[in-house]
Amino acid sequence: MPAATKDPYLKRDHVAGHSDVDRATKERLISQVMADSRFGDYLYGCYECGICVAACPSARFYDFSPRRIAQAAARRDVDLMFQQMQEDIWECSQCFSCLRCPRGNNPGGVITIMREVAVKEGLHSAKDALAGYSRIIYKIMSTGTQVSPDMLQPDAFPDWGPEVKDVSENLDLWRRMLPPETMHTTTTGWQVADRTLVELYVIWLETGALDMIAQVDQGIHMILEEIMEEKLEEEGIEI
Amino acid sequence: MQERVVVVGGGPAGISAAIAAAELGAPVTVVEKNAYLGGRPIEENYASLTPYLESAEEVMGRLIDRLTAFDNVDILTSSQVIGKSGDSRPFELDVLTGSTATKLKAGSIIIATGFTHFDPGRETQLYGYYEFEDVVALQDLEAMLKEGKVVRPSNGETPQRVCFVQCVGSRDRQIGNEYCSKVCCGVASKEAIEVKLAIPNAEVFIFYIDMRMYGYWESQLYWPAQEQHHVQYVKGIITEVLPKAGKLLVRGEDTTMGRPMEVLMDMVVLSVGMEASPGTRKMAVLLGVEQNKYGFIEAAHSPLDTVSTSVNGVYAVGAALGPSDLEDCASTGGLAAAKAVRDLHALV
Numbered sequence: 001m002p003a004a005t006k007d008p009y010l011k012r013d014h015v016a017g018h019s020d021v022d023r024a025t026k027e028r029l030i031s032q033v034m035a036d037s038r039f040g041d042y043l044y045g046c047y048e049c050g051i052c053v054a055a056c057p058s059a060r061f062y063d064f065s066p067r068r069i070a071q072a073a074a075r076r077d078v079d080l081m082f083q084q085m086q087e088d089i090w091e092c093s094q095c096f097s098c099l100r101c102p103r104g105n106n107p108g109g110v111i112t113i114m115r116e117v118a119v120k121e122g123l124h125s126a127k128d129a130l131a132g133y134s135r136i137i138y139k140i141m142s143t144g145t146q147v148s149p150d151m152l153q154p155d156a157f158p159d160w161g162p163e164v165k166d167v168s169e170n171l172d173l174w175r176r177m178l179p180p181e182t183m184h185t186t187t188t189g190w191q192v193a194d195r196t197l198v199e200l201y202v203i204w205l206e207t208g209a210l211d212m213i214a215q216v217d218q219g220i221h222m223i224l225e226e227i228m229e230e231k232l233e234e235e236g237i238e239i
Numbered sequence: 240m241q242e243r244v245v246v247v248g249g250g251p252a253g254i255s256a257a258i259a260a261a262e263l264g265a266p267v268t269v270v271e272k273n274a275y276l277g278g279r280p281i282e283e284n285y286a287s288l289t290p291y292l293e294s295a296e297e298v299m300g301r302l303i304d305r306l307t308a309f310d311n312v313d314i315l316t317s318s319q320v321i322g323k324s325g326d327s328r329p330f331e332l333d334v335l336t337g338s339t340a341t342k343l344k345a346g347s348i349i350i351a352t353g354f355t356h357f358d359p360g361r362e363t364q365l366y367g368y369y370e371f372e373d374v375v376a377l378q379d380l381e382a383m384l385k386e387g388k389v390v391r392p393s394n395g396e397t398p399q400r401v402c403f404v405q406c407v408g409s410r411d412r413q414i415g416n417e418y419c420s421k422v423c424c425g426v427a428s429k430e431a432i433e434v435k436l437a438i439p440n441a442e443v444f445i446f447y448i449d450m451r452m453y454g455y456w457e458s459q460l461y462w463p464a465q466e467q468h469h470v471q472y473v474k475g476i477i478t479e480v481l482p483k484a485g486k487l488l489v490r491g492e493d494t495t496m497g498r499p500m501e502v503l504m505d506m507v508v509l510s511v512g513m514e515a516s517p518g519t520r521k522m523a524v525l526l527g528v529e530q531n532k533y534g535f536i537e538a539a540h541s542p543l544d545t546v547s548t549s550v551n552g553v554y555a556v557g558a559a560l561g562p563s564d565l566e567d568c569a570s571t572g573g574l575a576a577a578k579a580v581r582d583l584h585a586l587v
Contacts, residue, residue, distance in 0.1 A: 044465070045466045
């Protein structure tokens with residue numbers, strides 16, 4: 001089976017805000033998607049019935065269609081798939097309501113694979129999509145926790161009411177009122193043991209998650225590498 | 240002269256009817272215009288039959304063997320019914336075999352004269368069947384598959400991109416055939432699978448209005464074609480075929496993607512539908528049975544009696560009644576045989 005159709009029906013190379021890339025690059029990216037071991041279980045054949053779109057919450061708010069994702073992949077349409085990697089896949093909320101497909105397809109799963117390839121390859125769209133998450137990425141990857149009490153600033157959450165101000169002014173005190181000692185923290189969600197951190201850092205390294213970050217945000221990558229290096233060296237592990 | 244069940248036509252439906260009548264003990268005569276039995280599948284060199292992809296020659300061969308094994312069956316090949324006298328049972332039929340005329344006393348008659356493939360020269364689109372060598376019809380590709388040689392007729396090369404265009408001559412008010420020909424979706428899918436098996440690197444497309452894969456054809460043909468053989472099903476009908484740089488440019492709309500398409504093909508296969516065969520039209524007139532506006536024989540008491548015609552003692556089976564698959568041929572054949580043999584007994 002050819003990996004890609006040689007002659008797309010309609011050549012629409014340009015996506016607003018993203019420069020086009022050459023055909024060979026597109027084919028390389030898409031063949032990565034289709035070579036993924038999950039791909040065969042995520043896409044059988046498409047009836048084009050639209051039940052996935054009917055079930056999709058994102059489709060109600062964006063010009064987004066899981067059917068088009070499934071169709072483009074089923075047709076091995078490299079140009080359209082590349083265009084979708086630059087736009088559509090970031091409009092999916094990954095809720096997998098599309099799993100109600102009568103053919104057993106998983107358009108959301110195809111999107112998962114496409115996103116992974118987009119991030120690994122440092123696609124412009126992936127950088128854009130993840131830009132708003134740099135603080136969260138930094139926090140999770142460096143501390144293992146996402147939301148920390150010191151993020152609860154009254155300015156940031158005015159809709160939470162006047163008590164946020166009181167809590168944030170006496171944060172340490174409020175935290176120490178919690179029964180579990182491991183939650184007497186303000187800069188992390190809970191106390192993270194050194195051993196846990198080292199294990200997490202090894203996971204980021206071994207799974208390539210750290211390399212993915214290098215593709216989308218070099219600044220954060222440098223900071224993370226520095227933090228991890230120190231901890232890992234103590235354990236005799238070299239980055 | 241002994242009264243017999245006379246079956247006109249020796250294809251899948253006619254043979255099925257003749258076997259069933261013979262099994263019920265009736266004397267049977269099969270009148271077949273060709274020099275051989277087997278009907279369309281043999282006459283048009285079908286490679287295999289839908290949906291099991293079994294060799295048409297083998298399947299029909301087994302059926303013919305069963306028929307010829309009966310002592311109470313006469314088979315008149317190269318023969319045609321040319322006249323009838325008597326308005327009610329028993330009928331006297333004039334049969335011409337070569338230049339020899341004989342008479343048959345028919346206690347009942349089963350019309351099994353089948354269909355003919357729609358002539359793509361009559362389609363309202365511009366597919367160029369008679370203009371471009373690489374535009375072929377389903378049965379032309381069958382013959383290639385049977386020979387084991389799927390090549391572009393224009394240059395003998397192996398086609399890398401092949402497309403099927405569905406509903407050619409069917410579901411078309413302009414042509415006058417408003418009906419669905421029932422089997423072409425399955426046959427095209429079967430042939431698409433066979434093309435992929437013969438040429439694994441080929442890209443195969445099926446352009447359709449609706450895919451009508453009723454019953455088990457869904458999982459026997461449609462899903463395997465799509466999932467295992469990666470046949471591309473595109474909802475949208477081709478409006479015209481144009482020559483371009485030694486290939487064929489097909490123009491249509493990819494409707495579910497909402498975009499126009501112009502794609503180059505090495506070979507275009509027209510999924511031609513069924514029309515009443517000249518034999519069916521001729522027999523309807525000769526035996527005085529009512530036809531519908533499409534020339535097929537009208538089943539007078541449908542839906543639960545699929546074979547009785549407007550004339551008592553005359554039945555129609557298979558594609559003489561309208562678009563039919565092989566299962567229809569076998570089941571209408573069996574039902575008509577039961578009724579035809581009953582008529583014979585009623586005369587006694």
